[in-house]
Amino acid sequence: MRRKSKAVRYNKWGYIFLLPFITVYVVFQLIPMFTTIYNSFFENYMSGLTQVGPNFVGLDNYKSLFVQGDIWVYTKNTLVLWILCFVPQIILSLLLGAWFSDTRLHLKGQRFFKTVIYLPNLIMASAFSMLFFTLFSDGGPINSLLMQIGFISEPYKFLSNAGSARGLIAFMNCLMWFGNTTILLMAGMMGIDTSLFEASEVDGATSTQVFFRITLPLLKPILIYVMITSLIGGLQLFDVPQILTNGTGDPMRSTMTLIMFLNKHLFSKNYGMAGALSVLLFIITAALSLVIFKVTGNDKRKG
Amino acid sequence: MISDHNELKKGLGIHTRRIIAYTVLIIISFLCLFWFYVLFINATRSNGELQSGFTPLPSGNLMTNWKNLVHGTLPVWNGLFNSLIISGLSAVLCVYFSTMTAYAIHAYDFALKKFIYPFILMIMMIPTQVTALGFIRLVDRMKLEDSFIPLIIPAVAAPVTFFYMKQYMESSLPLSLIEAARIDGSGEFHTFNMIVLPLMKPAIAVQAIFTFVSNWNNYFTPALILHEDKKKTLPILIAQLRAADWLKFDMGQVYVMIAFSIFPVIIVYLILSRYIVQGVALGSVKG
Numbered sequence: 001m002r003r004k005s006k007a008v009r010y011n012k013w014g015y016i017f018l019l020p021f022i023t024v025y026v027v028f029q030l031i032p033m034f035t036t037i038y039n040s041f042f043e044n045y046m047s048g049l050t051q052v053g054p055n056f057v058g059l060d061n062y063k064s065l066f067v068q069g070d071i072w073v074y075t076k077n078t079l080v081l082w083i084l085c086f087v088p089q090i091i092l093s094l095l096l097g098a099w100f101s102d103t104r105l106h107l108k109g110q111r112f113f114k115t116v117i118y119l120p121n122l123i124m125a126s127a128f129s130m131l132f133f134t135l136f137s138d139g140g141p142i143n144s145l146l147m148q149i150g151f152i153s154e155p156y157k158f159l160s161n162a163g164s165a166r167g168l169i170a171f172m173n174c175l176m177w178f179g180n181t182t183i184l185l186m187a188g189m190m191g192i193d194t195s196l197f198e199a200s201e202v203d204g205a206t207s208t209q210v211f212f213r214i215t216l217p218l219l220k221p222i223l224i225y226v227m228i229t230s231l232i233g234g235l236q237l238f239d240v241p242q243i244l245t246n247g248t249g250d251p252m253r254s255t256m257t258l259i260m261f262l263n264k265h266l267f268s269k270n271y272g273m274a275g276a277l278s279v280l281l282f283i284i285t286a287a288l289s290l291v292i293f294k295v296t297g298n299d300k301r302k303g
Numbered sequence: 304m305i306s307d308h309n310e311l312k313k314g315l316g317i318h319t320r321r322i323i324a325y326t327v328l329i330i331i332s333f334l335c336l337f338w339f340y341v342l343f344i345n346a347t348r349s350n351g352e353l354q355s356g357f358t359p360l361p362s363g364n365l366m367t368n369w370k371n372l373v374h375g376t377l378p379v380w381n382g383l384f385n386s387l388i389i390s391g392l393s394a395v396l397c398v399y400f401s402t403m404t405a406y407a408i409h410a411y412d413f414a415l416k417k418f419i420y421p422f423i424l425m426i427m428m429i430p431t432q433v434t435a436l437g438f439i440r441l442v443d444r445m446k447l448e449d450s451f452i453p454l455i456i457p458a459v460a461a462p463v464t465f466f467y468m469k470q471y472m473e474s475s476l477p478l479s480l481i482e483a484a485r486i487d488g489s490g491e492f493h494t495f496n497m498i499v500l501p502l503m504k505p506a507i508a509v510q511a512i513f514t515f516v517s518n519w520n521n522y523f524t525p526a527l528i529l530h531e532d533k534k535k536t537l538p539i540l541i542a543q544l545r546a547a548d549w550l551k552f553d554m555g556q557v558y559v560m561i562a563f564s565i566f567p568v569i570i571v572y573l574i575l576s577r578y579i580v581q582g583v584a585l586g587s588v589k590g
Contacts, residue, residue: 013491014411018419021404025460028453029426032437039436092331099324104317107324115576116332118583122572124520126538127564130545131342134557141341144356175335180583187584207320229428236430239522239538243545259432259523266436266527274436282433289428 040275046268053272061276070261078257082234084170089178090226097185098211117179125176125239132172133244159244162254169241169255181226188222189215224295228288235281238263339569346558353554368555375556377540378532379563386536389451390518393458397514398507400459405468406499410481427462432523439527449531454524464510471506509582512575516568537564
């Protein structure tokens with residue numbers, strides 16, 4: 001009896017320690033989220049110097065978002081950029097992860113390689129894109145290098161072709177994230193029971209067979225986790241294309257992403273449209289998060 | 304004999320596979336480092352030298368470029384200072400209060416725990432961008448535009464850091480220890496500060512670095528809040544550099560500015576890389 005009341009007395013501290021988190025979360029996240037949803041039902045923008053609204057317009061913002069059609073283009077851009085970045089990234093990460101965790105292969109200098117491949121993840125994305133912008137500009141070092149070695153005879157306009165501009169963005173993102181993915185997958189691979197590998201070795205399986213028949217199936221939950229977090233991250237793609245194209249999404253809006261579109265509305269103070277777009281993005285991320293929650297939920301509770 | 308036999312059977316021999324692995328790793332490392340090497344080289348070259356093409360060797364104009372940049376129109380020192388303040392304070396607040404939140408969930412049993420813990424896990428994935436609209440309206444109403452407060456205080460509620468701390472506590476903070484502290488008459492707040500925090504040092508260090516770096520690199524939110532030139536952080540200045548008519552620019556200065564934003568993080572990373580890479584793996588085991 002006494003013990004219980006003592007525990008209760010301590011347990012009020014649980015609430016006290018939670019207070020800062022909850023307060024700040026409510027003020028800076030939860031209330032803004034409701035304001036965002038609320039704003040999405042109002043017409044509220046600047047037309048020249050005149051303020052229009054706020055007037056309640058119901059779902060009109062959502063309607064015009066879809067009717068104007070820009071959102072489809074930007075969704076497609078975002079997804080194309082994500083796929084261009086994710087596919088090479090996952091292949092590379094699986095390969096490197098398998099090599100790093102392969103005890104028979106016994107690679108030396110692993111710490112060096114891991115340090116190097118994780119490095120780009122910590123680089124300021126805006127500075128990195130500014131760097132690529134200068135390096136790949138028409139008169140920049142990459143063009144002069146390619147011309148010096150005789151690979152091309154005149155500068156290639158990397159940023160004026162949709163293909164190469166998208167390629168550059170995807171390449172930069174891939175470079176920034178494959179190290180992180182490799183480490184995640186490797187942690188998963190290390191967690192696989194080594195007796196499985198030993199047994200397959202006794203049975204005379206080749207390393208390719210081991211990879212496809214044992215490693216890959218057992219990695220499935222982590223792979224799904226990696227893929228969905230990457231997709232959520234991909235939907236947030238902003239810094240790199242924003243800086244690389246100076247916010248224009250050029251050439252021909254082929255690199256304009258959803259968050260760049262949102263940013264545009266926020267800067268022009270078109271709050272209604274920004275709200276509707278935010279709510280859509282919120283619903284998509286929430287749905288994707290639920291999938292992760294389902295996939296890894298059991299693991300988490302196990303702790 | 305047995306191992307010879309095995310190697311024959313296994314398609315590619317272990318040596319061939321090793322050579323392939325090293326080759327690929329070296330190419331990839333080159334792809335990771337090449338850009339920073341070029342950045343360093345170009346930061347040491349004058350505008351004239353930069354126009355004349357690519358060379359793999361540094362020149363001697365680093366300090367000239369740096370002086371030109373500092374005396375130019377871009378408030379570089381302010382930017383550095385602002386970035387340091389925002390990232391530093393965010394990191395401190397974030398790790399302290401995330402540890403506190405994790406401790407609340409880890410060490411106590413209270414009625415709402417069953418509701419709050421899953422709730423924090425649910426909101427972990429929500430990107431800040433989707434609430435940015437409400438956020439800037441709130442900042443407007445609080446008259447906090449051009450203030451660092453809305454960029455620092457929200458670090459208190461960081462679900463990802465919280466989750467990492469919670470995982471770490473499960474593996475290395477036995478509840479019996481807290482029990483023992485209670486018997487010795489240590490108050491709960493005192494226990495947290497004097498016993499729990501020191502035990503969490505490794506996790507705190509890793510997360511402090513991550514929070515610092517992500518705030519240092521953050522462009523989206525600060526760009527919406529900070530408009531006054533002297534208040535801007537480095538990423539915003541970089542964006543400004545990009546938006547300027549850059550052909551008129553002294554390219555040497557542009558490279559020095561980029562190097563100035565990138566290299567401090569690289570240096571700190573190289574010193575602490577072992578802990579950082581380990582930390583990533585640690586946090587990932589359970590996703």
